[in-house]
Amino acid sequence: MRIATYNVNGVNGRLPVLLRWLGETSPDVVCLQELKAPHEKFPEKAIQDAGYHAIWHGQKSWNGVAILSRHEKPKEICRALPGDPEDSHSRYIEATVRGIHIGCLYLPNGNPAPGPKFDYKLRWFERLTAHSAELFAKNVPVILAGDYNVMPTELDVYKPERWVDDALFRPEIRSAFKTLVAQGWTDAIRKLYPDEVIYTFFDYFRNAYGRNAGLRIDHFLLSPHLSKRLVAGGVDREVRGWEKTSDHAPVWIELED
DNA sequence: ATGCCGTGGAAACCACGA
Secondary structure, eight states: OEEEEEEOSSTTTTHHHHHHHHHHHOOSEEEEEOOOSOGGGSOHHHHHHTTOEEEEEOOSSSOOEEEEESSSOOEEEESSOTTOTTOOOOOEEEEEETTEEEEEEEOOOOOSSSSHHHHHHHHHHHHHHHHHHHHHHTTOOEEEEEEOOOOOSGGGBSSGGGTTTSTTTSHHHHHHHHHHHTTTOEEHHHHHSSSOOOOSEEOSSTTTTTTTOEEOOEEEEEOHHHHTTEEEEEEOGGGGGSTTOOSBOOEEEEEOO
């Protein structure tokens, strides 16, 4: 079973790229972030024609998350992270597919830091950590996939010294990620490639992709018995080189059936 | 060191992203 996560940076502007990638790689389940479309403008028909059922939580202009599945319609559990009814951003959707709980998340960017946006990021992270603890305690198969907007270690940044004060790499955020993982989750890509430089994001400018000046910020966290089923994973790096592409590349993992 | 690029929405610029 192949599960992918992809920050599309505008699901409609990116539709040709998304459909081509779906056609070429045929993931079973896909978590999408940054739809940048309200609910009614999600390209449901095109995605259905590509062979996928979908649930999504859109929002005008920004954010927006979706879960696609080839086999069955994802059974929605919730479409917001618990803990703040005032939070209006569409950044989380959770469903089960074939008995696996899949949380699709788009963690706030948090820049500029310090400031209110960074505070929001820290609070959002705390809510995620509280929710993940509840999921973990249920002892069910769980995947928390998406754009975490965190480089976990120096290995995950092309020039760490330039990012120390950035909201994606500040000590508080790396520490929050570490605390989350320490509940018992497995960072799937890091488990498969403990020492390799792997990036999932490349800025549009300064030829970041050509220079391999990237960041690893899109992650899969796996619950213990899914971690045992992990057999492969990687980044579809070449997609980042396509025309009219997102600044993120799709990331995928393969679980033994 | 830096939105130099890109998107969406409203308005012919702005907010936002990482």
